[in-house]
Amino acid sequence: MNIVVRSLSDQTYEVVRRRILVGAMQPGTAVRQDIIAAELGVSKIPLREALGRLEQDGLLQSYPNRGYVVRDLSTDEASEVFALRLKLEPSAVAEACRRATAKDHAAATAALEALEAELAKPDGDHVSFNRAFHMALVRPGGHITFQLMERLQILAERYVRVHLEPNGRDERASREHREILDAWIQGKAKVVEALTANHIRGTLADLKQQLAG
Structure with missing residues (x-):
């Protein structure tokens, strides 16, 4: 019984999460739990579990007597999340490239190819595939590092979607x-660290300009 409930919760989580990340549920929108439950054919228990996870991911905010609302995007939050990524991710990716095996190289290459294929689709889930690629670069560095970086990637996801909206951003x-x-496959740790830092720094600069406008 618990397995079924967990499965329904996971499915509900993925559906609602995707709607938020692709902009189908806009910031400030109230989550109509009754409508979602009826649409997906789930009961209140798995729905509440899913919404609780989405709040932990930073996508929803709960209010007493109001339920859940899609969180607003903010320059302050983007700055904090990407500043943390800038402090941690470049060195984590550089360390991972020193430890990476041929199997890790193949996995990271496949993750990037999957991301590029998704970017070519008009309704592709490029945000999730973007996270998968970045995490493939971190994975060889160690389990705890991977967990910390994955948390930051999750918090950054909806800002990544906004960043990639303008024409030409996906190509860049x-x-x-x-x-x-x-550089990562070649084991050039210092180059990897510099390139990763520039990548994150450029994204944050673009986001500050977009959100300020």
């Missing part, structure tokens, strides 16, 4: 990703 991101991956 793909070019930067390819440069990072090539």
Whole structure:
């Protein structure tokens, strides 16, 4: 019985999460739990579990007597999340490239190819595939590092979607990703660290301009 409930919770989590990340549920929108439950055919228990996880991910905010609301995007939050990524991710990716095996190289290459294929689709889930690629670069560095970086990636996801909206951003991101991956596979740790830092720094600069406007 618990397995079924957990499965329904996971499915509900993925559906609502995707709607938020693709902009189908806009910031400030109230989550109509009755409508979602009826639409997905789930009861209140798995729905509440899913919404609780989404709040932990930073996508929803709960209010007494109001339920859940999609969190607003903010320059302050973006600055905090990406500043933390800038402090931790470049060195984590650089360390991972020193430890990476041929199997890790293949996995990271496949993750980037999957991301590029998703970016080519008009309704692709490029945000999730973007996280998968970045995490493939971190994975060889160790379990705890991976967990910390994954948490930051999750918090950054909806800002990544906003960042990639303007024309040409996906091409630039793909070019930067390819440069990072090539250096990572070659084990050029210092180059990887510098490229990753520039990639994150550029994204944050773009976001500050977008959110301020």
